[in-house]
Amino acid sequence: MKTTNYYKIKAMSKVVFAFVLSLTMLLTSCKDENEVKGRFMLKDNPSKMEVPSRGSSETYTVQSSGHWKVEPQRKEKWLKIDPMEGNGDGTFTVTVNKNMAQEARNVTLFFTVDGQLHNSVLKIEQAAGTGEGENEEPYIYLDGKPIKLESEEAGAVTNYVLRANGKWRLELEDQPEWVNVEPMEGQGDTPVKVTIDKNTDLERTANLLFFLDGVQQENVLSIYQKGQKLQVSGDLVLKEDFNWLSYGSEIFNVTTGETRIGSWKEEDLAKGWTSTINTTTGASDYASIYGRPGFVKLGRTNYGGDLISPKLENVQRTKDLLVTFKAVRYATGDHYLLTVGVNGPGTVSVKEFDIMNVASPNSNLEACRAAWQAPAATYSFEIKGATAETQVWFLGGAFDQRAGNWPKTTNRIFIDDVVVTVK
Incomplete structure (x- = not known):
């Protein structure tokens, strides 16, 4: 009678299993080792x-x-x-x-x-040095010996090492204001930084000249910066919806949580919008404008506030501009005057607006939102002769609105959706 030795089979199974397990671990280890080693x-x-x-x-x-x-x-x-x-x-x-x-x-x-x-x-x-007593040919150049430096419209800062075996000097031909080189003179090997400003105009070029021991050298570094297309009517210069503001309430007469500009978060102030400190007697020497959720409030009881845009740095050369914005009066009982203007170059076509658009009641969220959407909420004016230094300026009423100095002690205006385009 044929019998089966189950003990041997069981033992053999354990050996095979151990072998397969060891092989698997070895292969996995090799694989892991290859994967761990970074590219x-x-x-x-x-x-x-x-x-x-x-x-x-x-x-x-x-x-x-x-x-x-x-x-x-x-x-x-x-x-x-x-x-x-x-x-x-x-x-x-x-x-x-x-x-x-x-x-x-x-x-x-x-x-x-x-x-x-x-x-x-x-x-x-x-290589070894030339040794003392040997005459070395005069040289001056930037490491890598570039003959052209190219930059995007955004500008750039590039660091070089200037190599020279004497007293050297650099000169920017025609002295362009948009390129800066530091230092412009020195002795021997020296780190040099070339800074190119942002370009909002057409492409431009400049030449950097090299002088060694008072003698101009043949090598010239050409500096080229890409430009933008020449602006035409309708091109956008500035668009601001103030959606980065998140203080207080959308409901106009709920002032809890609204925050004056002096207490805005650092990232909000970095947007570049500013206001004038109100120095009227009793005004506490701070700017009277307040952040709300996605819009700005100008003024408070007895004192007005202004809103000043960042410089319109995207303007090329000198341009005529169209400014549109939305405005809503705080309440029917407030005075309604909004003054506009510019800081810097330019003149405005309209200096004052009567802001008759108002939410009724101003304690209702739907009414407040509807006031922003009403056709009467949108206003516009032109700026003639603006440049990249121009700033748009809004003033709610006057800085001094105390009784006897202004028709009413309140002249509070909400501002939103400021858009500036080329005329």
Whole structure:
């Protein structure tokens, strides 16, 4: 009779199971090890930076999936790396000082990703110095020897190292106001910063000239900045809906929570809207305008307040503008005058508006919202001869509204949806 040894089969099953489990763990471990090691490479895969004795700098682009660090083989005073670390894709710049010794020098840069050493390296090799007593050809240039610097409309700040073996001076041809170079003179190798302002006009160019020991050199750096299309009628200059304000209530006669501009949050003040301090006797020396949910209230009992826009920096050259806005009077019992104007260049076509649009009752949310939507809520005026320095100005009534100085002691106006376009 044939019998089956179940003990041996059971034992064999355990062995097979243990083997499969071990193999699975080994494969998983290998897989995890490969996955943990972060991705890292230098764009175009450079392996060596060859530097002349006079020094140089080079910017490298990092493509990485994690937190990377540049780890020099050893610390060297003649070598600067900035920044030494970063997250994800980025750049770092290697600057090598002039080699005064008559021996070549080198150092190797290693890289880590998320704390693990990567197999990429970058070797820095610099030629020996020329040695004392040898005559060196005069030179002056920016690292990388660029012949053209290009900038977007938003402007830019670019840092260079100027290399020179003498006393040098820089000069901007025709002295354009939109380019600034610091410093403009010096001796030997020196960091130089080129700042280009925002451009709201057409494209523009400038030339940076180089002088060494008083003599103008042949090299010229051309600075080019992209421009915007020339503005035409209807182009938007400013659009403000004040939706970033969130103080108090939408209901006009509920003043709880409304906040005067001096106490607005920092991010609200950063929008650039300002107001004049009311110095009328008894006005407590603060601006009398208040933030509400998505709109602004001008004035309080006995004292008026004004609202001043940021500079209209998007205006190209000198333009005629159209300003539209919405306004609602606080209550039927208030005085109704709104004065408008500009700070800076320009003149307005209309100086005063009678704001007859009012919510009735002003204690009802639906009535308040309807007042904003009514055709009578929208007003407009023109500004002739505006520039990027012009600011739009609104004043509810007058600064002094005390009895005997103004028709009524209250002249409170709500303002919203200010839009400025090219006429």
